[in-house]
Amino acid sequence: MQQLSGLDASFLYLETPNSPMHISGLYIYTQETAPEGKVRFKQILEGTANRVKGIPSLTRRLKEVPLGLDHPYWIDEGDFDPEFHIRHVALPAPGDWRQLCILISRIHARPLDRSRPLWEMYVIEGLDNLEGYPKGCFALFSKMHHAAVDGASGMEITAAIHDLSADAKVEPKTVITRPDRDPSTLGLLTRAQINGLRQPLRFISVARNTVPGFAKVFMQLRRGDLQRVGTVPRVRFNGTVSAYRVFNAVSLPLEEIKGIKNAIPGATVNDVALTIVGGAMRKYLEAHSELPDESLVAMAPVNVRDTKEKGTGGNIVSTMAVQIRSDIASARERLIAVHEGTRTAKEYTNAVGAKTMTDYSQFIPSTLTAQAARLASRWGLVNQINPIYNCVITNVPGPQVPLYNTGARMLSNFGTGPVADGVGLFHVISSYCGEFTISATSCREMMPDPDFYRKCLMASFEELRDATIVKATPKRRSKAKDKPVAKRKTAAKSRAKAKPKNPAKTLAKNSAKAAPARKRA
Template sequence: MEQLSAMDASFLYFETANAPMHIGGLTIYDQSTVEGGVLGFKRILENYETRLHLARSFRQRVVRVPMSLDHPYWIEDPNFDIEFHVRHIALPKPGNWRQLCIQVARLHARALDTSRPLWEFTVIEGLDQVEGLPPGSFGIMSKIHHAAIDGVSGAEIVAAIHDVAPDATPVPPEKPWVPERDPNVLELLSRTYVNNLRQPFKLAGVVASSVPALAKVGIGLTAGKLKTAGPVPRTRFNTAISPHRVFDGRSFPLSEIRAMKSAVDGATVNDVIVTIVGGAMRKYLESKNELPKDSLIAMAPISVRADDKKKAAGNLVSGMMLAIRTDIADPAERLTAVFQSTKSSKELTNAIGAKTLSDYSQFIPSTLSGLAARLYSNLGIANRIKPFFNTVITNVPGPQIPLYMTGARMVTHFGLAPILDGMGIIHPIFSYCGQITVSFTACREMMPDPDFYAECIQSSFEELKAATTGAEVPSVKPAAGPRKKAGIRKQASAVRKKVKPAAQLTA
């Protein structure tokens, strides 16, 4: 039995009916690399079952302390059932990209069952008319609660279910798995009593270590040596959210992103991605006649993991605020401004200490957090107060070598993430095998036309590419309102072609 940290527990406390707090993704696989060319669902299920020992999140469930007097605990679930967590569905005909995005958004909108281990994988077949995919491709939509993992610790899950060769076999467990019994009330309250005695001493230590840094920041801001990201304007994405979701994304060659960053000395891949997202949000809001005068502000999560915590589960993150320069029309000028904004934000974050906010989060009161989250949602407070930021851009570097799941080659991966009241759109970024995907999850009421926003992302990429490398900008640009989307780009080739109907997964 292991207690959740305050930060991990906060994702349970802040979950509401309209805001389930899980992360995940849509991963697409090519089953032609499987022996025989056909992969059955039972084989997928069996393969996952042989790997449960490789990531502790798979069989752990939450046990709450009575009256929420302390943070919950993880226990090894004695009633674990893998068939509850791995499901199997198919798209209706014709099975195109738009249908896939809608189905993924519906699955993502549903909260996980907190009485069971906090994850679900759904195998999706029937991707018959998705342009650019190899014949026989299928998807797996993953959902894992944010209380269990962050972007970095999620790498443990990726490593657990994938191999670097199609015929690899998982390492067997060193010892048999042993479930745990549910702790009784007396045990939980006894632990709570001891923890509460320790808290004041822990808080005193954190305050003592952070006071010098905070004083330095105050002096730096007063003297103008440090700068904040700027005011946060209100947009359509910064009000109370509905329970409905939309999802979409685009894929780009990582080599082209790297070529773009060379236009600004010192710029990074992340600066280019932020510039592309800034351009896309500018285009989208401009088409609605809702573009604010001030730049939109994004929160970028920062890992604060020490080397000895690289494989630890849970959340070890902080964050910094970035101006994504939606106030600048020229893409090359926007990249330069984003680079300067990122540089200033890093200086401010380093002065405070990225780990400081993470340390203070350990003292979130367990009793009041859930109540505060429910009141914030039920009273529509997000509609009345100034937003803290406009969106989140979270970049998770992935492996640059091919991965395989039950022998099927991983073709591409698009991220999924939670949204909140006051922050109705989030942009997960994932790189894999020479490609980088820019996806988004948003409230359907705020963004009724996700395919159009995906076109805005594509157009922003093309314009920045032309401005930084001299490439030609396509003549067709996104118009206001929904547009028919061609689909994701092919990973293995620049040549586009329609694929044949995909082979069905066998039972």
């Protein structure tokens, strides 16, 4: 039996009926590499069940402390019911990308059953008409509660269910585990009382280690050596979220992302991702006549897990606030500004201490936090306070070698994340085998047009690529692509007069057409 950390438990306390707190991964496979060119659901069921045996995050369920007097506990049951957790669905014809996104949105919107280990996996067949993918593909969509895993530990579990070759043979696992005994109510109350008595001493210990750092940061801020993010503008994503979700994503060449990075001295791949998202949000809000003058601000989780903590599950992360410079029209200048902003944000985070948030999260009051989250959601209090962030952008790098599941080769991977009151847009950045993906999850009422936002992401990438990568042979523009450039000034002047009726048409006037999807082998 293991007690949740304050940070892990906070994802349970902040969960509301409209805001389930789980993270998910979407993996698309081709059956062409599988034995006999076919993968059956029974193979995936048996293979996955065998591989994840012994992974604590997948065999533990929650045990609440009576009256919420302390953080909950994980009770290891030693096993799980594969047929409950691993489910089988299929898209109807034609089985295209739009249908897949709608299905992912609906599955992601459903909360997990807290009486079971907090994860689910869906095998999705019928992907016969995905542009750029061979016919007959299937997908895996995994959901895991954020209280059990973060992005880094989730990738460790992903690695556990894959092979490095199509013909790898997996021997049946025999894992001997000793299930935890269900604690009594009296036992839990006794533990809560003891922990309550120890908390003041723990707080003194943490404060003694962190207060000198806070004092140093305060002095650096006064001298101007450090800078914090200024005013965060309020946009449509800073309201109260509904119970419904939307999902969409773009796939970009990793080689071109690295080329953009190399064009600006000192820039990183993460800077490029932030810049693309900043440009996309600029285009999206501008098309809806809602673009603020100030830069939008993103919350960027930072993995602070060291080598000793790998494989432990849970959340070991810090955060930093980054301006994504949506106030800058030039794509190249936006990247330069984002790079400077991330450098400053890292300096501030390092000065405060990367694990400070994790240390202080131990003192989160369980009952008070859960009740406050429900009341805030019910009364819409987030609409009465200044926003802290406008969106979340998390980077979870993936492997650059091919992965296989029951012989089927993974072609792409995407991700989804939780959206909550005040932060209704979540981006997952990932990479795999030369492919760079940006996935977006949002509230359906805040983003009723996710396909348009996908076009904004693609157009933002193309503008940044064209502004930074010098090509030996200049790209020829057709007359059809020259027209939107001529109309851009007219569209900018008319934006203040009337709200565009069709945002998709507005984007077509402001950017080149999205590049066709690449054929995946």
